[in-house]
Amino acid sequence: MEHPFTWFSLLPFADKVPIHVFHSCLVFLMLILVAWRIRRSLRGGKDPLIPESRFSVRNIIEIVVQAILGQLHAIIGHGGEKYLPLIGGLFIFIFFCNILGVIPGFVPSTDNLNTNLAMSITVFLVYNYLGFKEHGLKYLKQFAGPVLWLAPLMFVIELLSHLFRPMSLSIRLFGNMFGDHMVLSIFSGLVPLVVPIIFMILGIVVSLIQAFVFSTLTAVYIALAVSHDH
Amino acid sequence: MDGLNSNAQKGAKGMARRRIVGVVVATLVLLTLAVPMVYAEEGGEAKGGGDFLMKFGLAIGAGLGMGLAAFGGGLGQGRTAAAALEGIARNPGASDKMFVPMIIGLALIESLVLYTFIIAIFLQGKI
Numbered sequence: 218m219e220h221p222f223t224w225f226s227l228l229p230f231a232d233k234v235p236i237h238v239f240h241s242c243l244v245f246l247m248l249i250l251v252a253w254r255i256r257r258s259l260r261g262g263k264d265p266l267i268p269e270s271r272f273s274v275r276n277i278i279e280i281v282v283q284a285i286l287g288q289l290h291a292i293i294g295h296g297g298e299k300y301l302p303l304i305g306g307l308f309i310f311i312f313f314c315n316i317l318g319v320i321p322g323f324v325p326s327t328d329n330l331n332t333n334l335a336m337s338i339t340v341f342l343v344y345n346y347l348g349f350k351e352h353g354l355k356y357l358k359q360f361a362g363p364v365l366w367l368a369p370l371m372f373v374i375e376l377l378s379h380l381f382r383p384m385s386l387s388i389r390l391f392g393n394m395f396g397d398h399m400v401l402s403i404f405s406g407l408v409p410l411v412v413p414i415i416f417m418i419l420g421i422v423v424s425l426i427q428a429f430v431f432s433t434l435t436a437v438y439i440a441l442a443v444s445h446d447h
Numbered sequence: 448m449d450g451l452n453s454n455a456q457k458g459a460k461g462m463a464r465r466r467i468v469g470v471v472v473a474t475l476v477l478l479t480l481a482v483p484m485v486y487a488e489e490g491g492e493a494k495g496g497g498d499f500l501m502k503f504g505l506a507i508g509a510g511l512g513m514g515l516a517a518f519g520g521g522l523g524q525g526r527t528a529a530a531a532l533e534g535i536a537r538n539p540g541a542s543d544k545m546f547v548p549m550i551i552g553l554a555l556i557e558s559l560v561l562y563t564f565i566i567a568i569f570l571q572g573k574i
Contacts (some may be wrong), residue, residue: 391565392564
């Protein structure tokens with residue numbers, strides 16, 4: 218999709234690298250810097266349990282990780298913290314990608330279907346793997362429905378619904394970010410002053426909610442796969 | 448007596464609503480059918496007639512589809528928000544527990560609208 222202006226188009230290799238790949242790498246770089254900063258703070262001589270005194274990057278990230286951990290415990294139950302690296306990583310990456318799109322001249326890499334499909338197919342493979350790891354071949358019982366004679370019918374339906382999960386995850390994120398970005402660019406084109414602020418605030422809210430929805434749905438899928446209720 | 452009366456009222460209201468819906472649908476169908484005919488009468492020998500019909504269909508499909516999807520999604524999300532707000536009003540202490548399922552429900556409803564949005568974008572790109 219054509220963007221009015223991006224900083225990316227000024228770069229010499231702009232026609233060789235896809236725009237969403239470049240912006241993903243930008244977010245990777247930012248996150249690596251943040252992680253390096255936190256690691257240095259944890260390793261630096263003092264007791265790592267004592268938080269920093271000022272309002273710092275480490276404290277912000279600790280609040281975020283605490284919130285994600287609380288959500289995981291609420292959704293998956295005990296043992297939920299095992300999945301923190303995957304789900305927390307997805308949340309922070311998607312949130313940073315989305316929020317990058319609110320800055321004028323940058324493009325959220327999540328408004329391309331390729332980025333989202335990569336993430337949601339990873340989620341699909343991971344939750345099925347976890348299900349098989351937890352239940353063994355009995356995991357297939359979850360697909361068979363409540364009674365045996367309905368199994369042939371239920372199996373097809375469940376298979377389709379499972380195959381549709383990664384698609385709906387990625388299309389939801391794509392549609393939201395794409396639509397939000399388009400509304401923002403159209404209104405900045407119509408009225409360049411003041412009015413886009415409303416849509417930027419909307420963009421920030423949508424960014425947060427979509428990152429939250431993606432990671433929460435991932436947690437729900439994992440919880441459904443590893444639960445023992447069935 | 449009251450029940451009968453209200454039943455009769457409800458019946459009358461239902462009839463009126465059905466009539467309105469019928470009129471709206473008929474108008475839409477007539478519009479959809481009539482506009483290309485009018486165009487064909489005006490410039491029947493023009494070569495771009497088929498092309499116009501295709502573009503007309505694409506534009507109408509994208510616009511109407513998006514409108515219908517937004518309508519349905521709005522109704523669904525309105526019901527979700529109403530139920531959640533009612534729950535929170537009855538028991539404000541439990542609002543944290545209602546908030547997350549509400550957001551997930553809203554996202555699941557919204558994704559159905561977004562499918563139409565993407566289809567509309569595809570259609571609009573073909574015009």
